Amino acid sequence: MKEKAILIITHGNFGKELLKSAELIMGDQKDVVALGLNLGDDVESLRMDVEKIVKDNQKANKETIILVDLFGGSPSNSALSVSKQYDVKILTGVNLPMLIEMLSSRDNYDTEDLIEISYKSSVDGIKKLGYKISKKEENN
């Protein structure tokens, strides 16, 4: 199974801080990088940074999975534009449950399954709390 490298791209420092939060919980991680797009930054240079990281991963025989914050935003567009030339997988709506799942399961699954599991964890990680729990949910 190919090793997987993870690249997080977000607006501002969200991704960098998210990675720090994940590492606070899980300890230091290898093969994971976060990039941020800030006011006044050049999207073309972001695209080139993304391309370089993906290329380097490819040379090291690693697959790249890109996690972005917002579908349709510039970080997502730069990931998509790199996907023209390179085989990368992209997940949007990155959150802490997604990242933790990705980091903790990446050595155990192939890419397709890892994406599915991480997608599920990111959605399942969202709960509406503070409501009275109904009988039905208790039984589940």
Add this chain to the structure above:
Amino acid sequence: MGEILFARVDDRLIHGQVMTKWSKGFGCNAVFVIDNNLAKDEYMKSIYLMSAATSNLAVKILGVDEAISLWNNDKFGNYRVILLYKDIATVKESITKGLPIKKLNVGGLAKSPEKKFVIPSVSLKKEEAEMLWELANNFDVEVFFQTLPESKRVNLDAALKLFGINM
């Protein structure tokens, strides 16, 4: 008959600031991206169109000449349009070829060493400032610098002063 609400220069083209902020209000129902290179790049075109598909806006990606023939054809039909540009030179090309842009929002141009900041999201080269001067003086375009509708607005004369140009 349609209407060009305003044009915006933003090198990120379609993204959150445009789709969630600028396109709300003004009765806007369409965003046309005008960019000669992008119009030829089917792959990137499909990315922008896919990203914009969840909005309720009509989105088109056009080359300058294509945009002008659409305008000449039926004045953009029922569309109340924001025109999006990656650079000022393409705005100038459109206006000189006959697209009646009367308001120009410069909202996003990335920084680089030879440029000067006008607002935090916009930095300009001298020749870009000169082009804007030309558009304001020769084509009566109202040029203003603003990231979001609620953020600080800087007018062209203040921006031109940074380059020692007088209106």
